[in-house]
Amino acid sequence: MLSRVAENIFWMSRYIERTNMQLRILRTYYIASQDGVPFVKWDEVFRYYNQGMPAEKSMSANQVLNFILFDRDNESSVVNNILRARENARSAQDHITKELWQCLNDFYHFIRDKNLQRQLSLGDPVSVLDQLIRQCMLYYGIVDISMFRSEGFNYLNTGKYIERLLQIISSLNMQIVRTNGEIKDSMDIVSWRYFLVSISGYEYYLKSHSGTVNPALIFKQVLYEMHFPHSIAYSISQLNRYAQRLKAESLEESYDKLEFSIGKAAAILKYNSPGSNCEAQLALLQSIESNLFQVVQVFNEYYFGSLVH
């Protein structure tokens, strides 16, 4: 497969995974703000999505959402992510199915529809977010049903799990910083609960730990729980699984580097036990994150052409 096409598929998948996770976080955040919880600060959200730059004047929830979802001038807006996903898909059109291309093409036309923006400013933001999330779900379904299980599919999945890992790490990181990894008052309980909802993990948590909200247990679930599809352990094992399938299509040296970098991330996760120490938890997350960047680096250098020889 062409290096560029592999990279296109990898990034197409990353942009959609990113979009999906962000939409769910925003949805939860918005609902929490309607709940009147004090930790919701839209100015901070704005700053996070504006490369750390604060807004010139205070903004309403709808204005911030509009900025994150629809603003073409905002580099990291959802509409730009969809645009990039579609452009990547377009460049790889002969290696993805027609149905998948049409799904992303529809998604793009859908998010550019002025009615949707009007709905956000006049109507209910949750229904706007729900519609966008449904488009993502359609994408996942079409990938599952229609994509042929060849090399492209493996790049699609490695991209997906790398992005999921990075998003989960960033989200958990912020939650720990926000609460210091503990529960001081009832608001912290609410905050941890919403965090679980935003990563689709609340129901699973209730099944095992009904009645208690314990940050240490949540941390454990997000890091190690193999039955939880947004856990770091699960995502690394999936990343490894699809990377292994690339072996036959790789140069020996390339594959060695890839196997090593993923193995190292898995080992760091496995052979560290930070307990409930907040600083140790953050250090572990950072260490895993920097190893994941290493994995991406290997893809860039050995598979996507910057150093293909």
Place this chain on the structure above:
Amino acid sequence: MTDFDFYNDYSLISGVFDEMKGEDGVRKHYELFMAAFQNINSDEMSIKDELAKKLFLTQGITFTVYSSGEGIEKIFPFDIYPRIIQAAEWEFIESGIKQRLKALNIFLKDVYSHQFIIKDGIIPASLIYSCPNYLREMMNVEVPFNIYTHISGIDLIRDHDGSYYVLEDNLRTPSGVSYMLENRSISYRLFPNQIPENKVRPVSDYPDLLMKNLLALGNRHTSRPTVVLLTPGIYNSAYFEHTTLARLMGIELVEGRDLVVDNHKVYMRTTKGLKRVDVIYRRVDDEFLDPLIFRPDSMLGVPGIYHAYRKGNVAIINAMGNGVADDKAVYAYVPAMIKYYLNEEPILKNVPTLRMENDDERAHALENLHQMVVKRTNESGGYGMLIGNTATEKELKEFAEEIQKSPRQFIAQPIISLSSAPCYIDGKLQPRRVDLRPFALSGPDGVEIVPGGLTRVALKEGSIVVNSSQGGGSKDTWVVD
């Protein structure tokens, strides 16, 4: 039955040849389809029209319009009523195009080697050397099988008496073939059973014919040479066509940055290292192909590809430097070329062309500018054109000044009225002007032309500009036995 009488309410444009309706009524080859069309309920027809539009947009069959802000994607408008050509007429067109291409191909070989045609005084040397698309770099390059024009699109129009004229030869990177294929696949859905009943000749083997020719050009001793399609990328107006053709031929769609040249051989970068490339069907223009030889700022090309080509290590399709043969001023000499090289009378007529660097011809054209079409010799796509009878005084004046300033860049032709064909617009059949671009494939086994081609139509009432960038659309084209 419909509430609209498609036949009787179809009124002709005076002084214009109509493809469907003559003085004695509907032409024979349209009868069968017209009868079926009359029987379609008008609501049903509107649904079909909507369906066609939807099919184009959801499949992303779009083209990008240049110089309009962020590069807007538009659908190439499709008119559902097919243009029908009878077989006998098609044989005539086919033989005319084959003859013309044969001559043009010999001309390219000649002009890039011995230049007999210049030495014998048939074409002035100044005309060739002043052509911006004449590439000195192609002198004495050995081209596989001596074929330059592997893929060409010859634009044909019909005057008021129905006789065919060649309007333009497109010998560089002609586009539109994917619309020919898509239009047919949409006709199947709009008019079930009509295609077999009318005995329409198929066009679907175009990708196979092209692939056969491309494979024949691979000169390495392998049973299956590596063929790729080189595209300028997703922002190119014809990107949809590039993906379609790559998909239909099962070849890799590459961009310039995917290819590297090492030791005069071309490779593509894959996830498993470099892979040798034997044949490149390129849709990148000459000047962007190799930044080391042509435009140094080109990001679309591949450094070193020209030398790999010269060495014969890779076949590039179409050959470089073909622009000298489809230059609009050289066009005037094609009938002379046919006589000179083939000793035959041209089958297809040329539109009489006045060359502006000849004093007499220029004076005549400037005097009668309002009855002329003026074109830039180096532009296509309907840009840089003046249509005398619809232009404003200001435009006429501007063009006259420009012609005086650089005569070599212009030609003038009498206004040909262009034939009309019925189009389904606003629930009625209305005549609109059309041209025809058949696609010809030249390979080691000769020239093959898929029956039909792309009919382009000027959808604006009264317009004679059919280019997609200027409000044109297209129709399915049926050649019927």
